[in-house]
Amino acid sequence: MVWVLGGLAAGAITAGLAELLAGLLTRLGWVGGEPSPVLAVGAAFIDRTPPWLKDFAISTFGTHDKTALLVGMAVVLVAACAVVGLLLRARPQLALVVLALLGVVGLAAVLTRPGAQPLDAVPTVLGVAAGLALLTGVRRALVREPVAESSGATRRSALTLVGLGVAGGALTALGGRALAAGQRTVQAARERFVVPRVARPVTVPAGAELGVPGSTPFVVPQRDFYRIDTALVVPQVDPATWRLRVHGMVDRTVEIDWETLLSKPMQEAMVTLMCVSNEVGGDLNGNAIWTGWPVRELLREAGVRPGADMVLSTSTDGFTAGTPLEALTDERNALIAIAMNREPLTPEHGFPARLVVPGLYGYVSATKWVTDLKVTRFADDEGYWTPRGWSARGPVKMSSRIDVPGGGDRIAAGTVAVAGVAWAQHTGIRAVQVRVDDGPWQAARLGADATVDAWRQWVFSWRATPGEHTLAVRAQDRTGAWQTEEEAPPAPDGSTGYHRIYVVVQ
Numbered sequence: 443m444v445w446v447l448g449g450l451a452a453g454a455i456t457a458g459l460a461e462l463l464a465g466l467l468t469r470l471g472w473v474g475g476e477p478s479p480v481l482a483v484g485a486a487f488i489d490r491t492p493p494w495l496k497d498f499a500i501s502t503f504g505t506h507d508k509t510a511l512l513v514g515m516a517v518v519l520v521a522a523c524a525v526v527g528l529l530l531r532a533r534p535q536l537a538l539v540v541l542a543l544l545g546v547v548g549l550a551a552v553l554t555r556p557g558a559q560p561l562d563a564v565p566t567v568l569g570v571a572a573g574l575a576l577l578t579g580v581r582r583a584l585v586r587e588p589v590a591e592s593s594g595a596t597r598r599s600a601l602t603l604v605g606l607g608v609a610g611g612a613l614t615a616l617g618g619r620a621l622a623a624g625q626r627t628v629q630a631a632r633e634r635f636v637v638p639r640v641a642r643p644v645t646v647p648a649g650a651e652l653g654v655p656g657s658t659p660f661v662v663p664q665r666d667f668y669r670i671d672t673a674l675v676v677p678q679v680d681p682a683t684w685r686l687r688v689h690g691m692v693d694r695t696v697e698i699d700w701e702t703l704l705s706k707p708m709q710e711a712m713v714t715l716m717c718v719s720n721e722v723g724g725d726l727n728g729n730a731i732w733t734g735w736p737v738r739e740l741l742r743e744a745g746v747r748p749g750a751d752m753v754l755s756t757s758t759d760g761f762t763a764g765t766p767l768e769a770l771t772d773e774r775n776a777l778i779a780i781a782m783n784r785e786p787l788t789p790e791h792g793f794p795a796r797l798v799v800p801g802l803y804g805y806v807s808a809t810k811w812v813t814d815l816k817v818t819r820f821a822d823d824e825g826y827w828t829p830r831g832w833s834a835r836g837p838v839k840m841s842s843r844i845d846v847p848g849g850g851d852r853i854a855a856g857t858v859a860v861a862g863v864a865w866a867q868h869t870g871i872r873a874v875q876v877r878v879d880d881g882p883w884q885a886a887r888l889g890a891d892a893t894v895d896a897w898r899q900w901v902f903s904w905r906a907t908p909g910e911h912t913l914a915v916r917a918q919d920r921t922g923a924w925q926t927e928e929e930a931p932p933a934p935d936g937s938t939g940y941h942r943i944y945v946v947v948q
């Protein structure tokens with residue numbers, strides 16, 4: 443038992459020292475990538491997760507999938523350290539090798555994170571060095587007490603080891619405090635930031651919000667807005683050090699800082715953001731008013747060279763999206779967005795700046811914490827999700843959803859408001875119809891049309907009769923095309939099919 447404690451103490455000191463140093467480096471802004479070996483391994487794991495495992499994790503843990511990953515890693519680490527402790531008794535050499543190997547895994551992850559630089563290695567190297575030294579010391583101390591486990595000496599050793607383990611935990615906590623201090627700096631910058639007024643503000647037309655209880659609001663508040671990204675911890679980006687660089691197939695490389703961005707004429711655009719992972723009837727989408735500077739203006743300053751057809755945007759954490767150049771240069775309001783519903787972006791939604799491109803799924807366009815735009819070609823570059831089984835191009839597919847009643851609800855007979863949203867980004871919705879059981883398609887009443895880039899609410903007044911019923915919805919876009927009934931899963935380029943719900947009327 444005391445040997446296991448030795449292994450755990452060595453692990454705690456290794457991780458604690460590494461996390462403390464990583465926290466300090468991050469706090470000082472001296473890092474290029476992710477200096478914490480634990481977070482780097484987690485991030486590397488996320489990047490290499492095969493699609494089936496990702497789907498399993500999301501369906502099992504939902505948006506807590508990252509917490510589940512961290513807990514899983516902690517369990518594996520504790521088990522590995524216990525084994526190191528046992529080995530220390532019988533095969534001390536091997537124990538040192540196993541701890542060193544864990545360090546090598548951490549180091550490999552740290553050094554392969556996007557933007558990694560040599561300094562990022564320091565926390566892992568020093569942490570592992572301390573752990574190895576501790577293991578050697580523990581071995582020397584424990585072999586000098588060949589007496590029974592219950593002896594006073596062994597009890598003292600055990601207490602010392604527990605103390606060392608607690609010390610390791612304290613170091614980790616101090617590292618966490620350094621990170622929290624960085625978070626407060628970003629939080630303070632966010633609170634100081636006053637969202638600029640624009641010359642022509644977006645207005646929400648009267649009647650766009652139908653106000654049916656339980657239906658998704660026409661404009662979704664930031665705190666309720668869905669969040670999807672690959673970041674294990676939310677990146678904390680200080681506007682004071684933020685830069686956005688445009689390079690690649692351009693006449694001149696342009697780099698702007700936060701002050702420069704804020705000096706540009708800002709625009710507002712109402713855009714419904716959509717996740718390609720959304721299942722039919724799912725809620726991975728939301729509509730907001732975004733404030734920002736059109737991407738095309740920045741591209742104009744750089745001067746796009748002929749032959750380019752894609753812009754690869756990169757975030758501080760290495761996520762990339764490949765957006766068709768055309769979608770960023772045509773008349774649509776593709777923005778370098780700095781505000782959502784006239785509030786600064788929250789760190790979760792990309793503070794200080796992100797991209798928003800009407801008509802394209804988020805994975806090929808909506809890069810949060812964006813710092814780099816490379817003008818390039820689809821033939822030469824690809825975004826994060828393309829080699830992971832998703833299509834290189836991701837125009838949003840027309841779809842519609844029933845928000846109320848909820849699937850499986852028991853409702854009272856009489857007049858029931860069936861309501862939801864429908865979208866056909868950048869084309870616009872012309873009509874929505876509802877079908878009860880095998881009856882005819884019947885027209886729903888649409889909320890006022892704000893823009894072709896936003897969804898529309900709809901409501902249908904249903905005379906519900908007792909029994910079990912199935913409700914289905916379909917939309918028609920402005921070109922006259924109807925939403926397809928053909929079912930497709932989210933991968934590789936977006937789900938299709940009718941949203942159907944089943945209700946019991948009493």
Ligand SMILES: Nc1nc2c(c(=O)[nH]1)N[C@H]1C(S)=C(S)[C@@H](COP(=O)(O)O)O[C@H]1N2
Nearest residue numbers: 668669670671672717757761804805808810
């Ligand atoms: N940096 C970064 N930006 C990202 C992603 C990401 O993983 N990392 N995910 C994209 C995806 S898949 C979607 S759907 C949208 C979601 O934006 P939201 O979280 O603000 O709703 O962000 C996009 N931008």
Ligand SMILES: [Mo]
Nearest residue numbers: 717718804805
């Ligand atoms: Mo997404």
